[in-house]
Amino acid sequence: MMEAVMSFDSARAAYVGNSVSTASPARLLVMLVERLALDVERALQAQLDRDWAEAHTQLLHAQEIVVELATSLQADRISGGNELAMLYEFLRNRLVAANVNRDEQTTAQALLLARGVRDMWQQAATVAAAV
Numbered sequence: 670m671m672e673a674v675m676s677f678d679s680a681r682a683a684y685v686g687n688s689v690s691t692a693s694p695a696r697l698l699v700m701l702v703e704r705l706a707l708d709v710e711r712a713l714q715a716q717l718d719r720d721w722a723e724a725h726t727q728l729l730h731a732q733e734i735v736v737e738l739a740t741s742l743q744a745d746r747i748s749g750g751n752e753l754a755m756l757y758e759f760l761r762n763r764l765v766a767a768n769v770n771r772d773e774q775t776t777a778q779a780l781l782l783a784r785g786v787r788d789m790w791q792q793a794a795t796v797a798a799a800v
Contacts, residue, residue: 695798701734701738703791705735706780706787708734709783712767724776728764731764731779731783739754739761764779
């Protein structure tokens with residue numbers, strides 16, 4: 670049974686690795702923001718379950734994603750880029766506050782923002798693919 674689990678995990682890791690290595694830049698961005706929203710969802714559930722270690726782990730990973738989004742943003746090259754940079758900074762600050770204060774309401778606010786960012790980039794990728 671353990672071999673089957675390891676085989677499944679190996680196959681899954683290979684699939685994910687292949688998906689990432691062959692994805693377009695737009696798809697990579699969408700994958701990143703999808704993971705951001707998932708991390709914050711998991712953090713909120715962990716907080717509700719009073720699993721502070723798991724909430725901490727998920728919120729830290731979400732912060733890392735937001736930092737990556739912010740550092741890779743070329744704000745001067747897109748319309749609304751400076752505003753998007755400020756949104757990323759606000760979201761990162763909310764994630765930090767949610768973690769430090771163990772505050773479900775702040776995490777829920779961050780989740781709304783993360784979902785909005787995800788939806789925005791999903792829509793942008795769809796529009797770009799149609800052009």
